[in-house]
Amino acid sequence: MSYSTIISNNSLLSLATKFSTRGSRLQLQCTLSMARSAVDETSDSGAFQRTASTFRNFVSKDSNSQFPAESGRYHLYISYACPWASRCLSYLKIKGLDDAISFSSVKPIWGRTKETDEHMGWVFPGSDSEVQGADPDHLNGAKSVRELYEIASPNYTGKYTVPVLWDKKLKTVVNNESAEIIRMFNTEFNHIAGNPDLDLYPSHLQAKIDETNEWIYNGINNGVYRCGFAKKQEPYEEAVEQVYEALDRCEEILGKHRYICGNTLTETDIRLFVTLIRFDEGVSESVQLHKRHIPGPRNE
Numbered sequence: 001m002s003y004s005t006i007i008s009n010n011s012l013l014s015l016a017t018k019f020s021t022r023g024s025r026l027q028l029q030c031t032l033s034m035a036r037s038a039v040d041e042t043s044d045s046g047a048f049q050r051t052a053s054t055f056r057n058f059v060s061k062d063s064n065s066q067f068p069a070e071s072g073r074y075h076l077y078i079s080y081a082c083p084w085a086s087r088c089l090s091y092l093k094i095k096g097l098d099d100a101i102s103f104s105s106v107k108p109i110w111g112r113t114k115e116t117d118e119h120m121g122w123v124f125p126g127s128d129s130e131v132q133g134a135d136p137d138h139l140n141g142a143k144s145v146r147e148l149y150e151i152a153s154p155n156y157t158g159k160y161t162v163p164v165l166w167d168k169k170l171k172t173v174v175n176n177e178s179a180e181i182i183r184m185f186n187t188e189f190n191h192i193a194g195n196p197d198l199d200l201y202p203s204h205l206q207a208k209i210d211e212t213n214e215w216i217y218n219g220i221n222n223g224v225y226r227c228g229f230a231k232k233q234e235p236y237e238e239a240v241e242q243v244y245e246a247l248d249r250c251e252e253i254l255g256k257h258r259y260i261c262g263n264t265l266t267e268t269d270i271r272l273f274v275t276l277i278r279f280d281e282g283v284s285e286s287v288q289l290h291k292r293h294i295p296g297p298r299n300e
């Protein structure tokens with residue numbers, strides 16, 4: 001099945017049947033009703049305002065760097081429910097980094113991260129068999145992602161998000177920003193990658209990729225969160241409109257060529273795909289966005 005068929009069949013059509021603007025809210029499986037931190041990220045106007053990721057170090061192919069790209073040194077903590085984490089997992093797989101970088105997933109549903117307060121967030125199962133696909137934290141024995149952040153930085157007070165790229169040697173978070181983790185996976189591990197020649201951010205397409213990433217981030221990747229976490233109707237409706245505009249724009253582009261930046265698979269396709277493929281499963285039944293219909297599956 002082609003990329004465009006998956007988008008058309010699984011995502012765009014189902015969006016058209018599940019959404020309306022009757023004051024309801026887009027509900028993503030990976031956050032929302034239990035979310036203390038993301039719910040707090042709201043401006044005075046009631047619009048969702050995402051705060052920047054905090055750990056921004058880089059793994060480098062330079063063996064003298066603080067975080068050199070070494071086989072077996074790094075671990076990727078993900079949630080399968082999270083599109084941002086899934087970008088990184090997609091890269092790990094597509095670049096053939098399975099042997100070089102380990103990964104594990106938290107439980108799909110949030111839980112209490114500490115007994116001493118009410119915070120809800122990503123937690124690990126107690127055993128390998130507790131939840132299918134979720135793994136206990138065999139590396140650090142942490143009960144929650146929050147504990148990982150606290151190991152890395154005891155006074156940390158920000159959000160406890162996935163993905164987390166963890167350094168097993170220094171026992172710290174290297175980076176928790178998916179847009180940067182995928183760039184590292186693309187270029188810095190090639191000497192130990194199974195698929196080193198695949199470049200999803202080639203220099204001749206970088207300007208196009210950056211420009212496309214921007215509107216897809218605003219309209220779709222972060223756009224669905226701007227619908228889900230808006231606290232007032234106006235910013236919510238604005239975000240809904242932008243989601244539709246961006247989806248229509250994608251549909252039009254994918255009607256002309258196979259990938260979103262032309263005839264080559266790029267990081268933008270991965271960033272877009274992992275959000276679109278979750279719409280069916282991640283969007284709540286209660287949320288309806290029937291403002292106007294999305295084009296049907298033209299791009300087959």
Ligand SMILES: N[C@@H](CCC(=O)N[C@@H](CS)C(=O)NCC(=O)O)C(=O)O
Nearest residue numbers: 030037038082084161162176177178
């Ligand atoms: N900018 C981050 C965003 C990651 C993010 O928002 N992850 C969500 C899951 S989809 C999360 O872990 N949220 C936890 C929280 O808000 O407390 C990235 O792209 O890596």
